[in-house]
Amino acid sequence: MTTYNFAAGPAVLPKTVLEQVQKEMLNFKNSNMSILEISHRSDLFTTVYQSAKQRLLALMALSPVDYDVLFLQGGATLQFTMLPLNLATKYHRVAYLDSGHWSARAIEEAAKLKDLTVDVLTSSEDNHYTNIPEFPEVLEDTYDYLHITTNNTIEGTAYWSLPETKTPLVADMSSNFLGQTYPYEAFDVIYAGAQKNLAPAGLTIVVIKKALLQQTADNLPSMLDYTALAKKDSALNTPPVFQIYVADLVLQWLEQQGGVAAMTAINQQKAACLYDFLDQSKLFHTPVQKTARSLMNIPFLTDDPAVDQDVITKASAAGLLNLKGHRLVGGLRASLYNAMSLEGVQALVTFLKAYEQRQ
Ligand code: PMP
Numbered sequence: 232m233t234t235y236n237f238a239a240g241p242a243v244l245p246k247t248v249l250e251q252v253q254k255e256m257l258n259f260k261n262s263n264m265s266i267l268e269i270s271h272r273s274d275l276f277t278t279v280y281q282s283a284k285q286r287l288l289a290l291m292a293l294s295p296v297d298y299d300v301l302f303l304q305g306g307a308t309l310q311f312t313m314l315p316l317n318l319a320t321k322y323h324r325v326a327y328l329d330s331g332h333w334s335a336r337a338i339e340e341a342a343k344l345k346d347l348t349v350d351v352l353t354s355s356e357d358n359h360y361t362n363i364p365e366f367p368e369v370l371e372d373t374y375d376y377l378h379i380t381t382n383n384t385i386e387g388t389a390y391w392s393l394p395e396t397k398t399p400l401v402a403d404m405s406s407n408f409l410g411q412t413y414p415y416e417a418f419d420v421i422y423a424g425a426q427k428n429l430a431p432a433g434l435t436i437v438v439i440k441k442a443l444l445q446q447t448a449d450n451l452p453s454m455l456d457y458t459a460l461a462k463k464d465s466a467l468n469t470p471p472v473f474q475i476y477v478a479d480l481v482l483q484w485l486e487q488q489g490g491v492a493a494m495t496a497i498n499q500q501k502a503a504c505l506y507d508f509l510d511q512s513k514l515f516h517t518p519v520q521k522t523a524r525s526l527m528n529i530p531f532l533t534d535d536p537a538v539d540q541d542v543i544t545k546a547s548a549a550g551l552l553n554l555k556g557h558r559l560v561g562g563l564r565a566s567l568y569n570a571m572s573l574e575g576v577q578a579l580v581t582f583l584k585a586y587e588q589r590q
Contacts, residue, residue, distance in 0.1 A: 232550045233550055233578070234550040234551075234552055235550065235551055235552065235571065235572075235574075235575035235578060235579065236552045236553055236571075237551065237552060237553050237554050237564075237565045237566050237567070237571070237575075237579070238552070238553035238566060239384055239385075239406070239427070239528060239553075239557070239564060239566045240384070240405075240406070240424070240426045240427040240432075240566070240568075241426040241427075241431060241432050242426065242427050242428075242566055242568050242570070243568060243570045243571055244430075244431075244477070244481065244570050245481060245484045245569075245570045246570075247484060248477065248480045248481055248484050251480055252476075252477060252480065259275065260275055262275055266472065266473055266476050267472075267473055269472070271466055271469050271470055271472050272466070276472055276475075276476075277464075279472075279475060279476050279479050280302070280464065280465075280470075280475055282479050283302070283475055283478050283479035283482060284300045284302075286479065286482040286483065286486065287300055287436070287438070287478075287482060288300060288438075290409060290482060290485060290486065290490055290491055291409075291415040291438065291491065292415060292416070293415055293416060293438065296441075297416075297440060297441055297442075298438055298439065298440055298441060299438075299439055299441050299444065299461050300436065300437070300438050300439075301436070301437040301438075301439065301457065301460050301461060301465050302434060302435075302436065302465040302470055302471070302474075302475050302478075303434075303435045303436075303437060303460065303465060304433060304434070304435065304470075304471055305435060306424050306432075306435055307333075307403055307405045307422060307423060307424035307435055308336070308340070308424075309435065310403070310422040310435060310437065311336060311337040311339075311340035311341065312340050312341070312343075312344070312455070313437075313455050313457070314337075314341070314376070314378070314401060314420065314422070315341045315344050315347055315349075315375075316344065316448060316451055316455055317447040317448055317451065317455075317456065317457045317458075318375050318376055318399070318401070318420070318443065318446075318447065318448075319344075319347050319375040319376075319448075320375065320446060320447065320448050321375055321446070322373060322374055322375050323346055323347055323348065323375070324347070324348045324349075324350065324373065324374050324375060325341060325347065325348070325349055325350070325374055325375050325376055325377075325378065326350045326351075326352050326367075326370065326374040326376070326377045326378065326398070327341070327349065327350070327351050327352065327377075327378045327379075328351075328352055328353055328354070328363075328364045328366075328367075328377070328378070328379050328380075328394070329351050329353070329354035329355070329356060329364060330354075330355055330360060330363055330364055330379070330380050330383050330386075330388060330390075331355075331360045331380060331383030331384075331385060331386040331388065332360075332383070332384075332385045332386070332557075332559060333380050333383065333384060333385070333403060333405070334378070334379070334380040334383070334403070335356075337378060337380065337403060338351055350374070352364075352367045352370075352377075353365045353366070353367060355388075358520075359386075359518070360383060360386040360388065361386065361388070361518050361519050361520050361523070362388060362519075362520040362522070362523040363388055363389075363390055363391075363522075363523045366394040366395070367394065369395045369396065369397065370394065370395070370396040370397060370398050371397055371398075372397040372398050373398070374398045375398070375399070376398055376399040376400070376401045376419065376420070377394065377396045377398050377399070377400055377401065378401045378402070378403070379393075379394065379400070379401075379402050379403075380402070380403040381402050381403070381404045381407055381411070381413065382404070382405070382406040382407035382410075382411065382525050382527055382528065383406075383525065383528075384405070384406040384427075384527075384528050384557075384566075385528070385530075385557040385559055385560060385564075386519070386530065386560065387517065387519045387524065387525045387528045387529055387530040387564065388519055388520075388523040388524070388525055389407055389411060389523065389524065389525040389526065389527070391522065391523070393413070393414075393417055399419035399420070399440075399443065400417060400418050400419055401418070401419060401420040401421075401422075402418050402420070402421050402422070403422060403423070404421050404422065404423045405422070405423045405424045405427060406427050406428075406525075406527050406528060407428075407525065407526065407527045408421075408423035408425075408427070408428050408429065408436070409428050409429065409485060409491050409494065409569065410427075410428045410491075410494065410495070410498055410526060410527050410568060410569050411495055411498065411526050411527065412491045412492045412494075412495045415438075418438075419439070419440045419443055420437065420438065420439045420440070420443065421436075421437075421438040422435060422436065422437045422438070423435065423436045425474060425478060427527070427566070427568055428481075428527075428568050428569050428570075429478050429481050429482075430474045430475075430477045430478040430481060431473070431474055431477055432474075433471045433473075433474045434471045434474035434475060434478060436478075437457070439457060439461075443457075444457055444458045444461055445458075453467055454467060454468065481570075485569065488569075494569055495526070497573070498526040498527070498567065498569065499526060500573060501526075501567045501571065501573050501576045502524070502525075502526045502527075502529065502567055502576075504573065504576045504577060504580055505529050505531075505565060505567070505576055505579065505580060506524060506529070508580045508583060508584065509529075509531050512583070512587060513587070514533050514538075514586075514587040514590060515531050515532065515533055515583060515587070516531060516532065516533075517529060517530060517531040517532075518530065518532070526567065527566060527567060527568055528564055528565075528566050528567075529564065529565045529566075529567065530556055530557075530560060530562055530563070530564045531562060531563050531564070531565070532556070532561065532562030532563060533562075536561060536562075539556075539561065539562050539563055542554070542563060542583070542586055543555050543563060545582075545586065546579070546582055549582055550578075551578065551579050551582055553566075554579075565579060
């Protein structure tokens with residue numbers, strides 16, 4: 232049976248990448264060792280690291296003169312703390328737009344830090360996060376940064392334009408990283424847990440303007456210090472070698488697909504396939520407002536939780552896996568990351584149509 236994995240993360244990876252990992256597992260680049268066994272200081276690994284870094288910046292059309300990339304651990308969640316620790320050095324004030332559960336978590340963690348004012352400028356919580364919050368008036372340079380969450384994994388919304396700001400713009404891009412294109416140079420920091428569009432869990436990407444690295448806080452614990460980490464090519468301690476290796480392969484795969492803009496066009500086609508069905512369905516609907524719809528995570532439901540559960544169970548038996556919505560919102564959710572094929576989405580829509588007809 233053909234199966235399709237609609238999980239929100241860890242999530243589907245390109246099959247050709249998994250096959251290459253399998254092929255190289257026992258003998259990496261004629262070393263007679265596995266990638267799992269080699270030193271992070273070896274040429275074998277530093278070549279992989281540099282390749283991943285260069286490919287990532289090139290795919291985002293960012294210059295290595297202006298931007299650095301850190302390959303870290305601790306998930307996107309640790310960045311909720313590292314960001315304010317490193318960057319809130321001038322005004323000791325940071326601004327957030329609250330667009331969903333994960334932005335609220337980022338706000339919550341920043342608020343724990345001493346001597347820091349955290350202002351939530353706008354929020355879409357009153358609308359149950361079914362849209363993106365209003366943008367504030369052009370934000371003057373009175374904050375150390377403005378933080379947004381470009382894609383809201385649980386609620387299924389995404390930013391289709393960016394707020395205008397004179398303060399540094401910082402984004403949690405975990406769930407649409409390299410899956411929805413942005414003018415990446417508009418951002419001063421982009422961070423993302425890798426386990427959706429890039430690699431297995433255990434790797435976090437931080438893309439940061441080099442100019443900011445000169446202004447980070449002094450005397451931070453080294454493992455929390457962007458500047459110290461950048462100076463050592465993210466290898467202050469042993470980096471997640473295997474995850475970085477897989478990320479490099481996924482980046483090569485993304486290049487072969489034509490890059491981020493081409494991938495976005497494919498993702499638009501995939502998402503439209505499901506949204507078009509949901510919009511005309513009499514059984515299923517999505518609560519997300521049209522202008523804010525995510526390409527990556529599509530929550531939907533019927534009006535009956537028992538029917539939702541029945542759909543999930545029967546879909547799973549038919550090879551359409553991990554469609555259960557997040558426990559905070561219930562219903563169903565289909566995550567259509569880069570490695571999900573159009574055939575997978577078509578199979579899902581065919582199944583949902585047939586289910587509806589049987590009702
Ligand atoms: N931000 C967003 C948008 C997410 O979707 C997630 C995880 N689902 C996180 C942050 C937390 O990521 P991590 O598990 O890597 O800490």
